[in-house]
Amino acid sequence: MREQMEYLRDDADGLRRLLLEEPYGIPEMSVDLLVPACHPEAVAGYIIMEVMGYPIYSGSNTLCTATAVLESGIVPKQEGIQRFKLEAPAGLVQIEAKVHNGVVESVTCGGLPSYIDTYRDKIHVPGIGEVTYSIAYSGGFYALVDATELGFKLSRDEERALSECAYKIVEAIKAQRGFSHYTLGDVGPLPFCTLWALKNR
Incomplete structure (x- = not known):
């Protein structure tokens, strides 16, 4: 499944762009491309396409794909609790x-x-200054930054500024270093930044 994903990424990216770019799509959309499974234990395979590329795994996209294979009849529904496996580019995923x-x-x-x-490393971000960040893996790599340390309150009127800030942080980290999953190796460049704050701070 990963080889198929890499082929689409490297040699046939037109399908993703057709489905996600205007006039047919918008950047907020994702596409879960159903394909025959390669692993004998899986009922189906799927390749995730997003505006930033091809993540090897995504929990939300997996939930959508599992629901779709059931509602479409690819996997016949059974009343009660039903279990099966899907195959993502990252490997087998257990579904309940x-x-x-x-x-x-x-x-x-x-x-x-x-x-x-990575826990609380520091980086100089052009236009912002020194930023303390951590990196978590959860289907993809995420930069985690305390927004209050940058002066944000996480209010609705800050939405555009938060988006621009997150983009600058991601670009600065990507320019400085890459990340490798401990079993899957290179899973692509850092795609996300989560700006957070403790509720009662």
Whole structure:
């Protein structure tokens, strides 16, 4: 599955761009491309396409894909708790779905373990200054930054400034270093930054 994803990424990216760029799509969309599974234990494979590229795993996209294969009949629904496996570019994913009166009521998925790759490192970000960040892996690598340390309150009127700030942080980190998953190796450049704050601070 990963080889198919890498082929699309390197040699056939036109499909992703057609589906996600205007006039047919918007950057906020994702595409989960269903393909035949390569692993004998999986009922189907899927390749995730997003505006930033091809993540090897995504929990939200996995939940959508599992629901779609059930609602479309690719995997026949069974009343009660139903379990099966899907194949992502990152490997097998265990799915548990609850079906009630023929409707998929809930889906859970078990992905790869999440972990902290980097804890409270510092980087100079042009236009911002020194930024303290951590890096977590949870289906992809995420930069985690305390927004209050940068003067934000995380209010609605800061939305544009937060977006611009996050972009600058990601670009600065990407220019300085890359990240490698401990079993999957290179899973692509850093795509995300989460600006957070403790609620009661």
